[in-house]
Amino acid sequence: MKSDLQYYVNNLRNDLPASIVVFLVALPLCLGIALASGAPLFSGVIAGIVGGIVVAWASGSHLSVSGPAAGLTVIVFNAIETLGSFNAFLLSVVVAGVLQLLLGFLKAGLIGAFFPVSVIKGMLAAIGLILIIKQIPHATGYDTSFDGDESYMQETAESSFFEVVDALEGISPGATLVTAVSLLILILWETKLFKRSGLLQLIPGPLVVVIWGVAYNSLATQFAPEWVISYKHLVALPELGSVENFVSQFRLPDFSQLGNLKIYSIAVTLAIIASLETLLSIEAVDKLDPHKRIAPTNRELKAQGLGNIVSGMVGGIPITAVIVRSAANINAGGQTRLSSFFHGVLLLISVMFFAGTLNQIPLACLAAILLQTGYKLAKPGLFVAFFHRGWNQFLPFTITVIAILATDLLLGITIGMAVGIFFVLRANFHEAMTLTEHGSHYLLRLHKDVSFLNKALLRKHLTAIPADSDLIIDGTKALFIDQDILETIADFLAAAPDKNIAVEVQGFEVACLVPGSGH
Incomplete structure (x- = not known):
């Protein structure tokens, strides 16, 4: 226990700054996803807090970040409509x-081990490209919403490219300047010169980027009003001001709906989709982890289950492990x-006491942070490396990559898996x-x-003799020989004398091939 405590203390200097970045990325996404889901705005923040404070400790992953997922927005929206009330949905x-x-106790997490590396890397690259595409409107100050920015829904493919074109036509000089300087700061912070400075490190x-954005807008308000970033392009957090007001936002599930069968059909859908997204994210995070730690997937399912129970009990929307926030963390x-834990704490403190201050942050700052994250996930060098x-x-x-961009996360992964399995079978063949x-x-x-x-293939080889x-048929290296293969060899052995072919079998008994043949 002492060694674990020491381990966490030793890494505080890295984890605290990272938690601020994850918090800044998660905050508008929690609000946007709740909005897109047709749920109360605050339910997204509650889900983010639970994902950080509860799931972070229950999970076996050190770097995964959990919270409301854009991939569930359509399901949540339809479920609330079907059930007729948000409180009934909370029961689901x-x-x-x-x-x-x-599912965790039944060890269903082993499914995660069957995702090919090429498909997981493709998913990461696709998410990186989605981030870049979805952040360009915020980077240029185009008047669009934040709710789809982490989305893998159909609308991503259908409208995102048009949004990019519109965003480039409707550039806001203030937002564009903030984004450009923010990206420059983030790039400089990655250079060797800046990394040598212990103080700067x-x-x-990203914190410098946020300070720059707030300072810029404050100065522009006083000296250059035409360059001001409008309130529509700033963080929009509900101002509560006290613990009492925060607690008053909690909502309980409607337990009178326990006899409603629709509750359970929706719950099954949520559990399956959320579990798949979680397993995909965990596999991806393991690939990104610089220490190459492997998270126990069954424990992750249990952690997410606990998180959704808590989130549903206090008025939060469903949560999963989320790759965008996890990638920002790494x-x-x-x-x-x-x-991850401190990002949840920061969400909690911010909504209770500092909403007014945070509402001064331009979305262009957050867009720059996510643009950098997206680039790191979808570097051109990654495509070149896979080509080689x-x-x-x-x-x-x-x-x-193409399937996810054209459809959604789960369908895209399914298509990628099918192609991956084809190549595995082809190689095995x-x-x-x-x-x-x-x-x-x-x-x-x-x-x-x-x-x-x-x-x-066996028949082809045997026919060629x-x-x-x-x-000589050498089976000494074969760990398993299927009955169909054994019967094919047995048939060949029976016919071989007719062609004067002498056959010697090594590594397995001839008697098992032709029962009762006397061989």
Whole structure:
């Protein structure tokens, strides 16, 4: 316990600045996702607080950040409409949390191990591109909403590119200047010159960006009103002012709806989609973790289940592990779960006491932070690296990126998985066995697992053996030989004498091939 405490203390200097960055990124997203979900604005903030304070400690991941997810907005919106009240929907969130707990105890988290690396990296790159596309309107001060900025919904593909074009046509000079200087600050903060300064490294670049944005707008208000960033492009947080007002925002589930079957059908949908998004995010975070730590997926499902139970009980929308906030956490230098925990604490304190101050932050500052995060997730070098790995890696990676941009996260991942599985089967098909020739002597070697999928290839090899030949079938390296393969070999053994082919079987018993044959 002491060593764990020491570990957290040693990383405080990295985790505290990172938590500020995650907080600044999470705050408008919590509000925007609640708005897009048709839920009370404050329910998004509650979900973000629960994701930070509760899930961070229950989770086995050090760097994952949980909170309301844009991928669930359509489901939440339709569910509230179907049930007729937000309080009834909260009961579905609680039940979904219970189901996620059960999935964790049933060890359903192992599904996460079956996502190919090329597909996970493709998902990250696609999210990076989505971030860049969705932040350009805020970067230029175009009058659009913040609610879709983390979204993988259909509207991303259909409208985002048009939003980018409109944003470039309707540039606001003030917002664009703030974004440009903010990006310059973030780039400088990454240079070796700035990294050498111990004092500068204590101050996170994104915090400097926020200070710059607030200072700029304050000065512009006094000296250059035409360059002021309008209130529509500033953070919009409800001002509560006290703990009592904060507690009064809580809403309880409507337990009188326990007999309503729609509650449970919605809960099952929420539990499945939220669990899949969480497992995808956890796999992606493990790939981004500079320490290459592996988070226990079953524990993560339990943590998310606990988080959704708590969120539903106090009036919050559903939560999942979220890759955008997690990537921002890693990008900002977060090392342990403390950064996620402190981001939840900052959300809590800010909505209670400092909403007025935070409402002065231009969205252009946050857009710059997310543009940098998006670039790091979708660097051109990543595409080049996968191209050099070969088509079996490059195609699943690229198709996943395109599919997510054209559809949504889960459908895009499904398409990417299908392509990835095709290449795995293709590689397995060719590598399961090899046939080598030396004069009239042939060696058919079976490698690792040989399944019914390889039956066609086996028949091809056996047909290629000419009459009056010697054949060795070597199965010493095969860990598993499917019954279909055994029967195909048995049929060949039975017919071989007719073509004067001498066959020797190594590594497995001939008797198991032709029962009762006496071999």
